[in-house]
Amino acid sequence: MSQKIPFVTKEKLEEIVAKYPTPFHLYDETGIRRTARLLYKAFAWNKGFKEYFAVKATPNPYLLQILREEGCGADCSSYTELLMSDAVGFKESEIMFSSNATPAEDFQLARKLNVTINLDDITHIDFLEKVADIPDTVSCRYNPGGHFAIANNIMDNPGDAKYGMTHEQIIEAYKRLLAKGVKHFGMHAFLASNTVTNDYYPELARILFKVAVELKEKTGAHIEFINLSGGIGVAYRPEQQDNDLLAIGEGVRRVYEEILVPAGMGDVKIFTELGRFMLAPNGALVTKAIHQKHTYKEYIGCDACAANLMRPAIYGAYHHITVMGKENAPCDHKYDVTGGLCENSDKFAIDRMLPEIEIGDLLFIHDAGAHGFAMGYNYNGKLRSAEILLQEDGSAKMIRRAETPADYFATFDFSSEYGAKLAEEAAVKMPASK
Template sequence: MHRFRYRGDALFVEEVEAARLAERYGTPLYVYSAGTIVDHYDRLVSSLRELHPLVCYAVKANSNLSVLRLLASRGCGFDLVSGGELYRVLRAGGDPALCTFAGVAKTSQEITEALEAGIYSFIVESREELAAIERVAARLGKRAPVALRVNPDVGAQTHAKVKTGIAESKFGIAAEEIEELYRQLALFPNLFLRGIQIHIGSQIRDVEPFEEAVRRVIPLVEIARDRFGAEFFDIGGGLGIAYEEALQSGDPGWWESKAQWATPARYAQRLRPLLEPLKLRIVVEPGRLLVGNAGILLTRVLYRKDRPQKKFVIVDAGMNDLIRPALYGSFHQIVPVARRAGESIEGDVVGPVCESGDCFASSRRLPWVEPGDLLAIFSAGAYGFSMASQYNSRPRPAEVLVEGTDHRLIRRRESYEDLVRGEQIGEDDRATDPERGAEG
């Protein structure tokens, strides 16, 4: 459910007309609904309330400081995968004691920063990493809380690039190796086992894979609890959202027709009987679920190109702004900001980037559009701006947060100066490789 609606023929974000935002802040423009983010968070917490969950929002989905601040103000924790994300959370006023730190390639600098900040737990992905955390903890004279990420080898119906819980993926530790890691842990005086974690992938719409994964690792969780005094079981993120009918999914009635979907309520209902008897703190790491359908990308039609074989609607947003369609072939619903009656058009919606893959929709039937019209690309709140780049030397878009009738810029549009920040062409900074000498 979300707060993007037509009133008459005008698209509104909460109480603000989307067209006004585009006029005021320009396009392409990311627009987020604060009420939707908070509502998604509250619904998840309330569905899981008997389990007293710790929700650690996956910062990678949308790492804008204002989004983090909004969630932190509700008592939300954070799932981090880099030192940069920790930096953002601290800048936004997040509580490090509610942060988990996952990722297969933590550097010793990142481990040091997280340990000094006092995070809740590292999520350890390999035997070597365990030893690396032990070394840093020993150097700092601290005891580091760790959880083992178990790869439950469960497939889910999702895109191959976002499956993380199968044996062939780089994530986690195989269940057969866990016993060996338990032995190793006992030899490390500067570590203590705080929990077990799983995360099987992203955009998963059925409950079964989550249930299957939880079921498979419960025996390992019980050992962690009974032998090591572990206190939490982190069941990861991955709950899917509506992409095809994103606009319609703002209507509570729409959900009733989706009896199979893993809504927070169904997810909680199915997992609770498995989790409650463990008497552990349950951690969840949603990203997309909280912010995905809380954001749209507004873009303006620049041109149309009508060929006998195909029609193109050329817009000012590109794959550098929203890479999901190009990267995953993912579907994003595209609607006009001002609806008009009459003819429709079938064609590709493409951007300015010099790649044929710079395409938001192919052979899509759209309402009639003309140069100057505005379009809203839905489900852009997660893995949208956070995956944006400056490819083709395109400054990244602005981001705006709407709250009721208020709206404010939460990231200014980048300038050309931003494109070259940190680069230099001065002779003063030239260094000579000592091995090769002056002629090298």
């Protein structure tokens, strides 16, 4: 079994913890930049290539700014994400707006900012025209239905997904959009999640490239960009093999040369919309062991909980855990590593073999840089933790402070008798981040 190595040393982490109390999410600036540069290298053969980072994965303006500096755009799915991306400095075509069951105000803001809109459903054509207007550039989301398989291995079931248009609908959509004056077209699809195979993007590209050629032939619309969306995953388990991004980029290039170039579509730009791949390995949840429990099982209680990282609780997802300073110690103790929520699913690990854990040990929970903090919540009155950036020069910077009780109570009506009491209680400060 291969090892997963934390991107920070025990000594550096202890230095950070002395300033910023656990739990917190920690991000590695060096790793983020390295991943972005590798992605652009893998698709350098396509002159118009652009990565639109999936903001939903890790919505923090400091991290978005790093990605912007590396040439990335922003993929947004909500009004708030549009506001954040615009504030960071992403403008117009640097933002892709992909949403579903979209409220009118979201489309209105997208048009005000003049971003590229990716329509999820054919009915959204009329809805967008009613609440705003139809822009010159429109992308449509495609869903081929059925099962998506690679070499007879079923990867996912697009037919059960709520996203995208059917084959017949997308052809009709382009005809209607052409009639409404649209001049520039894009195409988008997401068929499988967190794939750990170099074959996913090339197989997805083959499907989309063929449909793009068909759309050109049947509607006259020229597809100017094709967004392969996300789906490239990360090796959460130590025994899994990481995706080879250079091999993936080369695989897409071969399919591009095979299908698009002979059809006179060698100018099509390739876009990606990666979130997990860009950030998950470059972030971690750092927590401290604060309790031990010896009943029918051995439990380690942490100061973090599912409110900080809910993937294990809702998906049964695996996140590797390193006990800092004991990387080379034998994994001869079996633990359930838990948080303090009143939910039995609040466990980061079940029956995990780890080195002996003592009270005060720091646990580094790997691959939590995407869909970690972003999926946090306040059940049991738990407060969201801080986000810390490990900068390239080795210094640590707080890029989001931890919540306080005052934050939790802030949306109550403080004019009421209960609100006044809560305001008074919230004024009693908890230990704050230094």
